[in-house]
Amino acid sequence: MTENMQSTEIAGDERFPEEELETVTQHRSLWGDVWRQFRKHKGAMTGVIVFIFITLMVSLGPLLHDIDPSAINFSERNFGPTLAHPLGTDNIGHDTLAQMLAGGQVSLAVGFLAMLIALLLGTLIGVLAGFIKSLDGPLMRLTDLFLALPILPLLLVIILLFRDTLRTIYGPETGIFMLIVFVIGITSWMHTARIVRSDVLGIKEREFVMAADSIGVRKRRIIFRHILPNILSPIMVSATLGIANAIITESALSFLGLGFPPDFPTWGRLLYDGANFIQITPARVIWPGLFIALTVLSVNYIGDGLRDALDPRLRGR
Amino acid sequence: MIHYIFRRTLIAVPTLLVISFIIFAILDLAPNDPTGNLPMTVPPEVRAKIRSSLGLDEPMHIRFGLWLVQFFINEPLNLMHEGFGISIGDAENRTRVISWATRSPVVDLIIQRTPQTLWVVGLSYLFGILIAIPIGIVSAYRQYSWFDQVGTFVSMVGFSVPTFFTGIVAIIIFSVQLRWFPMIYDTTLVVDSWQNFVSQVKQMIMPVSVLSLYNASQLSRFMRASILDNLNLDYVRTARAKGRSERVVLLIHVLRNSLIPVVTLIALGIPTIFSGAIITEQIFRVNGLGQLLIIAIEGADIPLVQTLTFIFAVLIVFFNLIADVVYGILDPRIRYD
Numbered sequence: 256m257t258e259n260m261q262s263t264e265i266a267g268d269e270r271f272p273e274e275e276l277e278t279v280t281q282h283r284s285l286w287g288d289v290w291r292q293f294r295k296h297k298g299a300m301t302g303v304i305v306f307i308f309i310t311l312m313v314s315l316g317p318l319l320h321d322i323d324p325s326a327i328n329f330s331e332r333n334f335g336p337t338l339a340h341p342l343g344t345d346n347i348g349h350d351t352l353a354q355m356l357a358g359g360q361v362s363l364a365v366g367f368l369a370m371l372i373a374l375l376l377g378t379l380i381g382v383l384a385g386f387i388k389s390l391d392g393p394l395m396r397l398t399d400l401f402l403a404l405p406i407l408p409l410l411l412v413i414i415l416l417f418r419d420t421l422r423t424i425y426g427p428e429t430g431i432f433m434l435i436v437f438v439i440g441i442t443s444w445m446h447t448a449r450i451v452r453s454d455v456l457g458i459k460e461r462e463f464v465m466a467a468d469s470i471g472v473r474k475r476r477i478i479f480r481h482i483l484p485n486i487l488s489p490i491m492v493s494a495t496l497g498i499a500n501a502i503i504t505e506s507a508l509s510f511l512g513l514g515f516p517p518d519f520p521t522w523g524r525l526l527y528d529g530a531n532f533i534q535i536t537p538a539r540v541i542w543p544g545l546f547i548a549l550t551v552l553s554v555n556y557i558g559d560g561l562r563d564a565l566d567p568r569l570r571g572r
Numbered sequence: 573m574i575h576y577i578f579r580r581t582l583i584a585v586p587t588l589l590v591i592s593f594i595i596f597a598i599l600d601l602a603p604n605d606p607t608g609n610l611p612m613t614v615p616p617e618v619r620a621k622i623r624s625s626l627g628l629d630e631p632m633h634i635r636f637g638l639w640l641v642q643f644f645i646n647e648p649l650n651l652m653h654e655g656f657g658i659s660i661g662d663a664e665n666r667t668r669v670i671s672w673a674t675r676s677p678v679v680d681l682i683i684q685r686t687p688q689t690l691w692v693v694g695l696s697y698l699f700g701i702l703i704a705i706p707i708g709i710v711s712a713y714r715q716y717s718w719f720d721q722v723g724t725f726v727s728m729v730g731f732s733v734p735t736f737f738t739g740i741v742a743i744i745i746f747s748v749q750l751r752w753f754p755m756i757y758d759t760t761l762v763v764d765s766w767q768n769f770v771s772q773v774k775q776m777i778m779p780v781s782v783l784s785l786y787n788a789s790q791l792s793r794f795m796r797a798s799i800l801d802n803l804n805l806d807y808v809r810t811a812r813a814k815g816r817s818e819r820v821v822l823l824i825h826v827l828r829n830s831l832i833p834v835v836t837l838i839a840l841g842i843p844t845i846f847s848g849a850i851i852t853e854q855i856f857r858v859n860g861l862g863q864l865l866i867i868a869i870e871g872a873d874i875p876l877v878q879t880l881t882f883i884f885a886v887l888i889v890f891f892n893l894i895a896d897v898v899y900g901i902l903d904p905r906i907r908y909d
Contacts, residue, residue, distance in 0.1 A: 298728075403591060403892065405884035407847050411869050412877055413598060503734050507851055510736045511866060530740055530855075537744050544737035552732040559728075 292564040299560020302553035309550055313359030316352075324353040324520060336538070343538050345529070355542055358520035362547070365436055365505045365521070370497035372440025374447060378490060381451025382478060386459060395452070401445045410504070413438050414513050428519050435514060439501050447493040454486040488565035495558035499551045506547050522547045577897055584889050589640075591885045592878075596636050599874050642669045643879065647679050673873040681864060682880065688759055689860030693849040696780040700787025701838060707788070708795025708834075713822060715800065723792065730789030735848075739782045739855035746778060753778050757858040779856040783848070787841070794837055798830040832902045839895035843887040 293299055327349065336343050343351050384394040414434060421430035458464065459482065467477050506523025508514035515524050522543040529539030630638070646668055669678040707727075711720040730738075747755040754775050763769050802808065803826060811821045850862035857863075861880065868876040 400587060400590060400594075403587060403885055403888045404594070405843075405847050405881055405888060407850055408865055408869075408877075408881045408884055409595070409598065411850075411866070412595075412881065415869050415872075416599070499732070506734065507736065510851065511854055513869070526737065526740070533740065533744050534748050537748070540737075540740050540744065544733075544740065548729075548733040548737055551734070552729060555728060555732050 289564045293560050296560035296563055298556040299564075302556030302560065305549060305553040306557065309359065309546065309553070310363060313356050313363060316356040320350075320352055320356065322350040322353040324349065324357040325518065343536060345532070345536065345539055351525075351539060351542065354520040354525055355522075355546065358522045358525050358543065359546060361432070361515070361519070361521040362502055362505060362523070363550070365432070365439070366498045366502040366550075368436045369439035369443070369501035369505070370494055372436065373444040373497050373501070374490065374494050376441065377444035377447025377493070378451050378483075380444065381448040382455055382482065384448070385452040385455025386474075386478060386482070391452075394448075398445050398448050401442070404442070406442050407504075407507070410438055410442060410508060411511065411513050414508060427516055431515055431519070435505060435508065439504050443497060443500055443504075447490065447497070450489045450493060451486055454489055455482055458482055458485050488561075492558055492562050492565065495554050495561060499554040499558070502547065502551055502554075573897075573900060576900070577893075580893050580896065584893060588882075588886060588889055591889075592640070592643075592882050593636065595878055595881050595885070596639065597632075599878055600632055600635075639669065639875075639878065643882070650677075651679070669875050669879055671868075671873050671876045673868070673871045673876070678876050678879045681876065682861065682883070685859065685861045685864045688858055689846065689849045689853070689862065692757070692776060692779050692856075692858050692860065693783060693845045693852060695776070696783035696852075697787055697841070697845050699780060699784035700791060703784060703788040704791035704795055705831075705834070708792040709799060709822070709827065711792065711796040712799035712803065720796075724796075727789035727792050730785050731793065734851075735782055735786050736851050736855055738785065739779070739852065742778050742782050743855070757856045759859045779852055779858060782855075783852050791834065791837065791841075795830070795834050798833050799826060802826045802830045832899065835902060836895040836899045839891050839898055842891045843884065846887060847884050 345351060345354075380394050380398065384391045384398075414431075417434060418431060421434050424430060425433060464477060464481050467481050472480070502522075505514060505521065506526065509521050509523030510527045510530075512527060515521050517524070517528065525543040526540055526547070529536070529543065533540055650668060670676070671678050671681060674681065707723050711723045714720055743755055746752045752774075754771075757775050757779065758771075761768060761772055761775070763772050808821060808826060811825045812818075816825075846861055848862075849858075849860055850865060852858070853860045853862040854866060865877065865880045867873075868880065
């Protein structure tokens with residue numbers, strides 16, 4: 256009997272050559288698969304590289320190019336590109352590159368923080384609505400209500416009306432920064448909430464959740480241990496779209512003159528200030544616009560790649 | 573179907589009431605004083621009088637009720653009176669929603685500004701649709717061809733690059749450098765001769781094409797995806813097996829089915845004609861609804877802001893309803909009852 260088993264084992268080993276066995280037993284995690292698929296998406300990889308480059312540039316750039324972005328120098332007004340000012344200067348002698356870098360920090364920070372708020376809020380509301388039946392109706396009506404609000408006009412109104420109050424409480428820059436991040440965050444969580452809810456509704460009926468429930472796992476632990484990991488992919492996709500959306504909204508608000516104050520550069524604000532000087536120094540419009548466009552484009556491509564990579568039906572194609 | 577429309581309308585009414593209250597509350601909670609811009613020499617008693625003449629002494633719920641009555645009862649009655657000569661009740665002494673800044677009825681201001689917005693932004697939405705549908709069809713039919721690659725890239729760029737950047741680049745190139753088109757949209761232009769017509773077209777080209785590109789890039793992505801979803805279905809194979817030509821298969825069988833979600837998307841996007849106008853009108857200096865809203869916000873003209881924002885909300889709710897109903901009519905698989 257034992258001999259027999261051994262012989263079949265040996266026979267089995269012979270059937271599989273060494274190499275093939277290795278590939279079969281090689282550990283392939285879910286995220287490894289996702290990463291492998293993601294790398295195949297050329298646009299997404301380019302997007303990652305561009306996005307990392309922009310992030311590094313705005314965070315490390317000021318160390319290399321150490322001109323104070325708010326330094327005013329009237330003797331060097333409206334310069335074209337020179338060695339000291341690679342992107343030229345504006346009408347009161349601000350260095351455009353230094354302003355671009357400082358503005359980029361703010362724009363990216365607004366994008367990230369507003370996305371985080373929207374994501375947390377959207378996931379919270381989505382999970383609650385999907386998991387707790389009595390909350391489903393009210394929370395989804397709330398989502399519908401928010402979707403029906405005219406967002407841009409309301410954002411403009413809120414910022415204009417509350418700007419001065421917050422400015423006196425937290426100082427001119429922190430106050431307006433908090434206000435903008437907060438209002439963009441609380442007006443862009445609805446799509447995340449809807450997607451998360453529908454995914455939670457599907458997953459909570461699955462066997463592994465029932466199994467966890469039947470052995471007495473607490474509700475909160477079921478949500479964090481079993482449900483959240485399974486809805487991570489739509490959350491990640493909406494995170495990338497959220498960054499793009501927040502950056503565009505912030506620059507649109509600044510462009511309308513209702514975002515950050517004039518002495519506080521962001522890409523949108525630079526674009527707005529530069530728009531009045533397009534005949535003298537078009538570079539002041541081109542650079543911030545180009546960087547808004549590049550950032551949003553790269554983030555959108557990353558989102559596209561993530562969506563493809565996280566969709567198991569598309570994986571392996 | 574009628575039952576469904578009726579039910580949806582019944583839900584829409586409280587939704588709109590809540591939205592109008594939210595807008596009202598935001599505007600009301602804000603620390604804001606319409607007499608704040610008056611000179612310092614105006615004595616406090618006069619300020620108090622001005623405030624009470626604007627109706628600001630009343631508690632919030634009464635002012636909200638008054639606004640509701642003015643907007644939902646008095647304004648429609650007034651429109652009927654002026655537009656069709658039908659007068660119900662006392663037409664002359666009806667209180668209307670009055671703008672604080674201009675002291676004229678808000679609805680009249682909105683009616684003045686609507687044509688410009690509709691012409692520029694509405695036309696670009698129409699062009700966007702007309703461009704997007706053929707591009708989407710060809711992209712999907714020749715998937716992964718060079719046309720598809722280029723089309724997908726261009727639509728990704730068009731969708732990512734905000735209009736306030738493309739608009740300004742267009743101004744730099746075509747107005748500043750080439751001097752083909754005027755930089756500022758002249759709304760006082762009256763089209764009464766061929767020459768005026770030409771300059772009207774000239775000044776519309778830039779805003780319309782910038783916005784059409786943006787609209788088209790969003791729609792064409794969606795159109796492409798929708799056609800791709802349909803191309804692999806069984807009925808397409810059946811149609812081909814029957815020996816229908818590719819043109820008939822694509823343009824009759826597939827297109828009709830793929831247009832269903834696209835039509836709903838188009839309906840859902842119509843309210844963005846008005847809210848998207850806010851940015852475009854600011855770039856090209858078109859004095860439409862968007863600019864009216866910006867001016868009202870900057871001047872803290874609360875009744876005008878309240879009414880305009882609420883009208884945007886009404887449009888969103890209304891076209892959501894239209895989109896759902898159209899979807900139900902076009903797709904017989906959807907049954908609401």
